Amino acid sequence: MFIQGISINICMVKLVTLFAILTVNLFAQDVNYSNKIDEIISSDLKYKKLSMPKKSSDDVFVRRAFLDIVGRIPTYEESIEFKKYNDREDLVDYLINSQGYNESMFNFFADNLRLKKRLNGNVSGETYITWVREQIKQNIPYNKLVKDILTAQGTIYTNPAVGYFLRDEGMLLDNVSNTFQAFAGMDVSCAQCHDHPFDDWSQMEYYEMSAFFTTVNTRSDKGQRKEYQRLRKEAEATDKANETKGALNEIGQFWQQGGYRNSVDSDLKKVLALPHDYKYRDGDPGEVIKASTPIGDRVKETRKRNKLQPSFAQWMISEDHPTFTANIVNRLWNKAFGFALLDNLNNIAEYDELRDSRNDKLLSYLIYVMKEVKYDLKKFNSILYNTKFYGCETDPKDNFQGPIMRRMTAAQLWDSLITLYTGDIDKWQPENRIEKFRYMFPDLATLNSTQALKIYKDFKKVERDYYKGAPKAGKVFAIRSSHIFDGRARNFMLEFGGSDRELIENGNQEANIMQILTLMNSGMTNELMSVKSRLGKKLLDLKRDEAVDYVFRSYIGRSPTKEEQQAFKGVGFSDIVWVLINSHEFKLII
Amino acid sequence: MERRTFIQALAASTYGVKAYADAPVADNVKAKNIIYINLDGGMSHIDTFDPKDDKEVMGDTEKIITRGDFQIGHRLPKLAEVMNKAVVIRSTTSKTGAHQQAQYLSRTSYKQLGTITHPSLGSWISHISNRDKAIPDFVLVNGISTHPGSGFLPKRQSPLPIVDPKDGLKNSKVDDKLQQRMALLKVINSKINAPIADTYNEFYDDTVRFLKSKDLELFDISKEPSAKKRAIWYFKTRSRIITSEETC
Numbered sequence: 001m002f003i004q005g006i007s008i009n010i011c012m013v014k015l016v017t018l019f020a021i022l023t024v025n026l027f028a029q030d031v032n033y034s035n036k037i038d039e040i041i042s043s044d045l046k047y048k049k050l051s052m053p054k055k056s057s058d059d060v061f062v063r064r065a066f067l068d069i070v071g072r073i074p075t076y077e078e079s080i081e082f083k084k085y086n087d088r089e090d091l092v093d094y095l096i097n098s099q100g101y102n103e104s105m106f107n108f109f110a111d112n113l114r115l116k117k118r119l120n121g122n123v124s125g126e127t128y129i130t131w132v133r134e135q136i137k138q139n140i141p142y143n144k145l146v147k148d149i150l151t152a153q154g155t156i157y158t159n160p161a162v163g164y165f166l167r168d169e170g171m172l173l174d175n176v177s178n179t180f181q182a183f184a185g186m187d188v189s190c191a192q193c194h195d196h197p198f199d200d201w202s203q204m205e206y207y208e209m210s211a212f213f214t215t216v217n218t219r220s221d222k223g224q225r226k227e228y229q230r231l232r233k234e235a236e237a238t239d240k241a242n243e244t245k246g247a248l249n250e251i252g253q254f255w256q257q258g259g260y261r262n263s264v265d266s267d268l269k270k271v272l273a274l275p276h277d278y279k280y281r282d283g284d285p286g287e288v289i290k291a292s293t294p295i296g297d298r299v300k301e302t303r304k305r306n307k308l309q310p311s312f313a314q315w316m317i318s319e320d321h322p323t324f325t326a327n328i329v330n331r332l333w334n335k336a337f338g339f340a341l342l343d344n345l346n347n348i349a350e351y352d353e354l355r356d357s358r359n360d361k362l363l364s365y366l367i368y369v370m371k372e373v374k375y376d377l378k379k380f381n382s383i384l385y386n387t388k389f390y391g392c393e394t395d396p397k398d399n400f401q402g403p404i405m406r407r408m409t410a411a412q413l414w415d416s417l418i419t420l421y422t423g424d425i426d427k428w429q430p431e432n433r434i435e436k437f438r439y440m441f442p443d444l445a446t447l448n449s450t451q452a453l454k455i456y457k458d459f460k461k462v463e464r465d466y467y468k469g470a471p472k473a474g475k476v477f478a479i480r481s482s483h484i485f486d487g488r489a490r491n492f493m494l495e496f497g498g499s500d501r502e503l504i505e506n507g508n509q510e511a512n513i514m515q516i517l518t519l520m521n522s523g524m525t526n527e528l529m530s531v532k533s534r535l536g537k538k539l540l541d542l543k544r545d546e547a548v549d550y551v552f553r554s555y556i557g558r559s560p561t562k563e564e565q566q567a568f569k570g571v572g573f574s575d576i577v578w579v580l581i582n583s584h585e586f587k588l589i590i
Numbered sequence: 591m592e593r594r595t596f597i598q599a600l601a602a603s604t605y606g607v608k609a610y611a612d613a614p615v616a617d618n619v620k621a622k623n624i625i626y627i628n629l630d631g632g633m634s635h636i637d638t639f640d641p642k643d644d645k646e647v648m649g650d651t652e653k654i655i656t657r658g659d660f661q662i663g664h665r666l667p668k669l670a671e672v673m674n675k676a677v678v679i680r681s682t683t684s685k686t687g688a689h690q691q692a693q694y695l696s697r698t699s700y701k702q703l704g705t706i707t708h709p710s711l712g713s714w715i716s717h718i719s720n721r722d723k724a725i726p727d728f729v730l731v732n733g734i735s736t737h738p739g740s741g742f743l744p745k746r747q748s749p750l751p752i753v754d755p756k757d758g759l760k761n762s763k764v765d766d767k768l769q770q771r772m773a774l775l776k777v778i779n780s781k782i783n784a785p786i787a788d789t790y791n792e793f794y795d796d797t798v799r800f801l802k803s804k805d806l807e808l809f810d811i812s813k814e815p816s817a818k819k820r821a822i823w824y825f826k827t828r829s830r831i832i833t834s835e836e837t838c
Contacts, residue, residue, distance in 0.1 A: 396785060512793075514750055584778075
């Protein structure tokens with residue numbers, strides 16, 4: 001116990017007293033988890049003859065905690081506030097329970113689930129996006145979230161979770177690959193067309209896994225299509241009478257966007273057959289495949305075909321699944337510390353075994369903790385961010401000596417710039433319109449084309465109002481990256497390596513000249529440099545020294561040094577802002 | 591086929607269509623510029639540039655003769671007439687049938703590994719030519735975020751990405767205060783010592799040289815004739831459509 005106390009406190013400035021050691025046991029269980037993590041890391045470093053990193057300064061810690069937990073830099077006021085209280089645990093607790101945490105986690109899931117504003121089949125993804133947002137806000141346990149996604153049925157309006165299947169509508173096999181990659185960190189996509197060249201996955205196993213989803217039906221039935229044809233004929237007649245083309249086009253849109261063409265239900269008769277060019281001995285081309293899980297608990301297809309989806313979901317989230325828990329643990333660790341325990345987030349296993357990690361003992365402990373907290377991501381994150389290791393100085397060299405020094409992600413950078421611009425980035429929130437849309441589209445059989453067109457018109461009007469009341473900076477919306485799915489602001493994020501959400505978590509933090517031109521000259525930089533900006537106006541009441549301090553702390557989270565005060569003597573507001581936006585300390589998480 | 595021949599042939603078949611119109615692709619042709627168009631998915635090769643003899647494989651696509659010494663699918667009759675100006679490579683293959691890995695191989699010539707990233711073609715050329723340059727060696731127009739960059743080569747060998755070609759090179763005006771600001775930037779940046787900071791220092795130096803260069807005009811597409819502008823716009827919109835349908 002005593003040795004443990006010393007090792008976990010190396011990066012603390014406080015002296016370890018016997019009293020402190022004794023009170024460890026009285027802390028909440030979560031604190032013990034954090035301490036144990038520190039202990040594992042420090043003993044590993046000791047074994048490698050590396051030193052434990054130093055505790056980072058408070059200013060650095062505050063800025064980093066804001067960026068990692070709520071996805072943006074702190075304002076001047078927030079930075080000062082912490083200086084007064086100076087309690088890291090309190091700060092982490094405050095941040096994790098704020099709206100910013102939800103937004104930052106939304107970006108995490110948006111990249112993982114490849115969220116787009118429009119799903120395959122031209123259906124609006126808005127309700128699905130809102131649904132994901134709500135799950136995070138309510139801190140729904142991760143295993144339940146995955147289960148709800150994998151068993152969802154209905155239209156995008158009656159059950160927005162079906163968005164997950166509709167995202168890959170018409171591409172069942174791709175959807176299965178994505179499911180394994182997103183939730184199990186397994187890349188099985190090779191086996192879609194042939195036995196996996198490096199791994200043990202066979203094409204037969206791939207088909208057996210996919211067979212769990214054969215009953216998932218995303219196309220409308222004959223009856224619906226008949227009604228659609230009737231509406232089309234009516235619209236065609238209207239167009240003919242008026243010599244227009246609009247009605248027919250809009251009926252088509254109504255059919256797609258109303259969720260009539262594509263929704264999710266069960267077709268228990270559907271089966272999955274091997275492809276016509278199947279070339280292995282264990283099956284014949286065209287042979288019907290029965291569902292079966294190749295790894296973990298063996299789950300097999302029974303006579304009750306309506307149980308296929310639920311039994312697969314249950315298998316995926318089972319505590320005995322070889323990678324389900326490791327996958328989410330690895331991704332969250334990566335988000336917090338900037339490096340993964342299992343490199344290549346999307347491919348952490350070799351068949352049914354985890355690859356070697358950077359610290360096996362730590363990984364298995366984190367997996368244990370995730371199960372102990374029952375997949376409560378808020379709790380798990382809070383355990384990570386409350387480790388002493390998180391509060392250490394960053395490691396510029398990737399030696400497992402502290403979080404990695406890295407550039408902000410595109411989203412962090414955008415949200416930080418918008419924070420500087422508006423002061424409170426989370427004030428504007430889009431309305432949750434799931435209920436508004438839920439009953440908008442009634443049974444097709446009850447409608448004539450005039451009514452259908454009226455509904456579509458109303459729908460478009462509501463849909464357009466998504467950004468109602470959102471603040472603007474020049475031509476772009478000055479809102480969170482988590483609300484932005486297209487347009488100029490989205491281009492900004494792509495420029496800085498944000499995930500295009502075609503593939504799972506495929507963003508990058510590479511540098512290029514375009515990014516630097518953007519930081520030097522973009523409209524956003526100019527808005528912030530203006531003396532009429534929010535910050536510019538604030539400085540009017542301050543003395544010169546205070547003003548410089550205010551700007552420094554607003555941008556890079558610390559006061560200027562003596563040397564910097566000297567160098568910036570007589571320099572105007574715009575120039576100081578330009579220099580700070582372009583400084584390493586602004587764009588890097590140090 | 592040797593890599594050098596491949597690059598030369600590619601240059602001749604894409605960028606150099608006019609310049610080398612009637613000249614055969616000779617060993618001593620040196621490409622000055624290369625346009626590499628990468629369609630991320632798209633039409634099947636057997637329906638386009640690589641038709642087969644086997645009727646069963648071909649479905650309802652027929653072979654047609656071209657002006658070149660090879661045949662292509664019958665749905666491209668107009669392209670067939672200019673195939674004497676193109677080289678079609680049919681020998682590239684991959685042992686992995688998985689798209690992502692095969693695309694990585696085709697873009698970098700290396701197998702995808704979890705622990706290292708490899709450079710793109712442009713980064714290699716930039717690295718080998720080692721030109722004392724004011725403007726970047728190559729641009730990446732509308733690239734997807736998985737397109738390879740400089741890989742393990744220095745970061746300054748990364749492409750200049752242009753997300754939307756309609757906008758040309760945004761944010762490239764020079765302020766007369768640049769020098770003074772850069773000096774102040776050095777003061778504040780000197781506090782951070784880390785490899786990543788060095789990378790950004792180099793990028794900033796390159797960018798300043800770039801901004802002062804006369805070649806900057808090259809990026810101003812408003813000065814291009816309108817037909818060309820349309821072509822660029824067309825490429826942008828079409829390529830978007832292709833990417834979004836890639837896995838259908």
